[in-house]
Amino acid sequence: MLKKILIANRGEIAVRILRTCKKLGIATVAVYSEPDMRSQHALEADEAVFLGGSTAAESYLDMEKILGVAQKKQCDAIHPGYGFLSENPKFARMAEEAGITFVGPSAAAIEKMGDKVSSRHIAEKAGVPVIPGGTEPLADFAAAGRAAQETGYPLILKPAGGGGGKGMRIVEQKEALEPAWNASRAEAQKAFGDDRIFIERYISRPRHIEIQVIADGFGNALYLGERECSIQRRYQKVIEEAPAPGVDAALREKMGAVACSLVHQAGYTNAGTVEFVMDAQGEFFFLEMNTRLQVEHPVTEMVTGLDLVEMQLEIAAGKPLKLAQKDLQIKGWAIEARICAEDPDKAFFPATGLVTRYAEPRGRHVRVDSGIHAGSLISVFYDSLLAKIICWGKTREQARTRLIGALNGYHIEGVTTNVDFVNRILNLKAFSDGKLTTDFIPENFDGAEAKDPPPQEHLRRLAMAVTLIFHCRNTLMRESLKPMVSPIGTRIPPREQHEYRVKCGDDAFEVKLRLNSAENNWTFSINSRDYDVTHPPLEFYRRRLKLTINGLVHRFIIRFAGNFIAGSYCGVNRIFEIYTPREWELATHMPSPIKQVSENVIRCPMPGQVVEVRIKPGERVYKGQEVAILESMKMESGVASPRDGIVDEVRVKKQQTVESGDVLVTFAKEPA
Structure with missing residues (x-):
């Protein structure tokens, strides 16, 4: 086995490779840039070397620097992870010429299969259906x-x-x-x-199905089942699962056989993924081959019990595959959600910041691949992927509900993420029914909000959770106890029934609660629907709330927002106003204190660099019109005008660096 490996990557994939190396007793060397000085992968590696610079070009894409570190540290091999240099044939060839093993396919195979035209020719020769x-x-x-x-x-x-x-x-x-x-x-x-x-x-409303393959240097190739990757936004995968709904054993074998045929035709070794699109009739066509480990490889690992990184390292060390196709078994179901630093409410623009609070879900069959911790800096220089939450179940429904529960308990502050958005997807009936296509998100969402309203049951549970926190805090204050850090174990003397009126947006709830001392639990009534909450009623620690409702555990993220309480649960994210019945009578005659303030400017939705300015002073613009193009986290995004108006002043220019909240454009006041 290899003795020492340099990991030419960062974030969650670098941490994931490190942990397999540690399991195998392989020494590791990490490389890091200036923004990553305190990153998780640099802290966990046996050695860490500073590359300098902030941009990818100055650090993780600098081939000479990385090879120099590998040689200086006497590394046997380089694992590129995914992204950056993982599919760069020049880098693979430079490593080979330097006598360092590249953990992946040969430079020639990367070159052939990384080019869409040549890979299509090879697929046709291998008998693979092409579009x-x-x-x-x-x-x-x-x-x-x-x-x-x-x-x-x-x-x-x-x-x-x-x-x-x-x-x-x-x-x-x-x-x-x-x-x-x-x-x-x-x-x-x-x-x-x-x-x-x-x-x-273009095949309309297709499914995106991919086959995980792995091949050694002795002519052996395996397919490790398929993955469903149809839930995408801007061609980027959001949720992946294995196996794929509706793919039976016969179709799996057929797709796997042509994928392995392609591997042999290309002379491919190590791990790779053959991607297909599938039409409504179940006919599939070759899309492309990814010549590296995939982001979504954990779902394959969870249903096969294999460690793909370990298999990669063994093949790179010149060893044959340990199992044959007949030995492979697919057990249960696994679903993965990608957690990204982006703001779904602002057209999914990338988000940056310092992670101030961080807590991961735990439990059997729950896996978290993460490259961050409290104190991690999320900068504009790299990809927005922060972590992946993966859950396994005996059935697809069990995996889905476990993942929902895990996301309910995943807590990150300091940087805006898509956690609630991916949870919304999992809670949609169309997803639970397995009605998946690459058009799933535009068909089921308007921006970040689902076209169908959230289930009333989710809102009732959330109303119950925020009311309980409100009630416990107020009761403790009334009884002049010490300031509440956590109400764990707090026993509130049984008294008369307590009543509240709870409002969020257009939804209103009548909440009644009583502590039953004999039965040692709470009874809740939410709009005349009864619930039992076992006592002690709650675990509330660092904004994470755990309740056992009618015998089932539910997790919520709760935080105080001024005089109100914000809660997140199953993708529902709301701010609640809570009143006593008397306060409610007064409040109903007043406008809601939660309102949006309209500005006469266009503010920058994210930090980045201005690539293009598309308007000038005196020009009339219309709502939705793009006024500028920004680049952040390797992605270009348009900034749209929130209203009609005449431009008064343009405050930015091309190549200017901007921060979130900066004023880009001001509007002229128009005559009444």
Whole structure:
């Protein structure tokens, strides 16, 4: 086995690789940049070397620096993780020439399979079904027009030089082809240094199914089942699961066989993923091959019991695979949610900040792959992925409910995340029914909010939780006890029934609660529906609340918001007003104190750099119109005007660095 490995990555994947190395007794060397000086991966490694700089180009993408560290520290191998240099054939070749093992496929295999055009040719030779369309990059727009006419609409423009959704454009009709062509080429050139584009037929409402493969240097190749990755936003996966709903053993075997055929045709070794799109009739087509470990590999590990990183290291050390295809068993179901630093309420713009509070869910069959802790700095320089929460169950429904519970107990403050958004997805009936396509999010959401209102049962439980915290605090204050740090174990003397009126938005609840001293529990009535909460009634620690309601454990995130209480549960995130009946009578004659204030400016929704300014003073803009393009966390995002108006002043320019909340544009006052 290899003795010492440099991990050329950061964040949760670096930590995940470190832990397998530690299990195997392999020494580790981490590299880190200036923003990552106190990062988890640098703290956990046996040795950590400072690369310098803040940007990826100055650190995790600097091939010479990383190889220099590996040589100086006498490392046997480099594990690239995913992203950064993991699919860079030049880096793999440089490592090979330096006598350092690259934990992954050969440089030649990365080159062949990383290019969409050459990988399509190889797939055709291997007998893998491919999407109808051209196989060659198009020389110019005239060639694109001819190819579009042959392929038919709708079609999709794809960069030949890279993936991740960058540069891809769906074109529904002929008139939209030219602007999409220009935008696709420009974005591909910026992302990959390669503006070659080709055309494929666009399969509407497809599913995204991928096969995990692994191959050794002795001609053996395995498929380790499939993963469902259809829940996507901007071509980026949000939730993944294994196995895929509706994929039976026969279809799994067929997809696995063609994936292994592709592996043999390409001369591929180590771990990789063959991605397919599947239409409504169950017909599947080759999409691309990812020549690395995938972000979503934990769901495969949980249903197979395998450690893919360990298998990667053994193959890199020249060992054959230990098991045959017939030995592989898929047990149960696993679902993963990606936790990202982004603001769903602001068009999912990347978010930054210092993690001030952090608590992970625990429990049997709950796995957390995380690269952060309290004190971690989330900067603009790297990908927004913070952690992954993965849960296993005997059935899909058990895995789903476990993951919902785990997300209810996952607590992070200091930086805005998508935790509630991914929880909303899991709680939708369409998800629980397995009605999944790559259009799932736009079909079921308006922005970050689900088109269907949250279940009333979720709101009732949340109303119960915030009322209980409010009641315990007020009771302790009335009895002149010490300030409440935590009401764990607090016994409130049994008295008359307590009544409250609870309001959040347009929803109102009549809440009655009584402590039953004989039965040693609470009785709640929420809009005349009764609930039992066992005593001690709650565990409330650092804003995490655990209640046993009608015999089942539920977790909530609760925090005080001025005179109100905010609560999160099952993706529902609300601010509650709580009143006594007398206060309610007075409050009903007054406007809600929770209101939005409209400003006469456009503020920056995230930190980043201005790539383009699209308006000028005196120009009339309309609600939803993009006024500027910002780059943050390797992603470009448009800033839309929140209203109609005439621009008075533009306060930013191209290449300017901006922070969240900075004023970008002011509006002129229009005559009444």
